[in-house]
Amino acid sequence: MSEPAKLRVILDDHDIQKLVLPSGIPGTCQDLELIIRETFQLQGNFSLLYKDAEFGDFFSLTTTADLKDKDTVKVVLVEPLYITLTESDPAGPVSTLSDSSSSSSSHASSAETIILSSPENRGRSQQWPSPFEIPEFAYDTELILESANAAFRKDGTCLNNPSIKSDILEKLAERIYQFCAYPTSEQICNVAEALIQKHPCLKEPGSFSGLYGWQTRLKYKMGNYRSKLRRLGCPELVVNSASSKTAAAKDVKKPRKAEVNYLPPYPTGESKQTLEKERVDLLSEVKKKNNQKTISEKMSRTFSHRRQEVVNENPAIEDLLHRWPALFDAIQVTAV
16 A cells, blocks of 8 residues: 555635545546545546646646655646527537636636536637547448448558548538637648548548548638638637628637637627626726635636627727736736
8 A cells, every 4th residue: 555645735726725645646647636526526627737846837747656745736627618509599609718817716607607518619728639539420421431441451442432521521620620720730630640540441542641632621621611600600710700891801810829719709698788897896896805706706707808808909908907907916817
């Protein structure tokens, strides 16, 4: 049996607990996450960071071998998925609502919002996977691929069936969009490589690597997929569309690294007017002492309103400071 250990667990900026492990530090991160979830009654998805003594900063915990007795572990809640539905389009766009400046209070306000913690969300809270996981295709497509893969392994025969390409490209586009609306050439190549690795029958004869044709198709498919979502009113893509006064969208506002849901819509039941009232209330709340919980809740609730203002109006820093003073608070700036 391993030596007993203790860990310092940061649950929130104002909630730090001691975790006693009588059997020592678990052998896997999954076991440690389960212990922390059950001990502190945590809901939803979260990840763990550990404080590295050499650098004095937090790093992603990938193995419990990095931990020792009396180390510090930080719990980072994974942002939930918010759903906006309308009567006319019950299958309308789904988007996440999260803010890096307010994640410390996301669990406090989740009870007031309809959320879905499905891993198949369409936000930017997920990093690009390595390797890329190819999704399941339609049942008939999978049958064709299963038979063709067997033939390829037997005599190297490549599949030539144009009827299944549409289904393959559609599913891949949906999967790519869960991680990135504007994939790079390298990311497109990663997807094509993963596709050929899982279904070698899809290699293209005459191509040096058997990938080039799939890379080209995926590139154009993602363009068409973005166009379809833009017509349906996806805010993240509408902001990049050309206005009536210009021939092209010159100031394309693509999501960059670490940005989550660059331009989310207003939450269900909220409008520009109601969230503007919340903003005005925030101006009074920031003047009160020991009021970080309320401030964080209101910052989380007004995230979409703030993003609409920042992205579409490009305000000066002094104007932003005047309208959103809480955004410049040290706790909000350093929040993970």
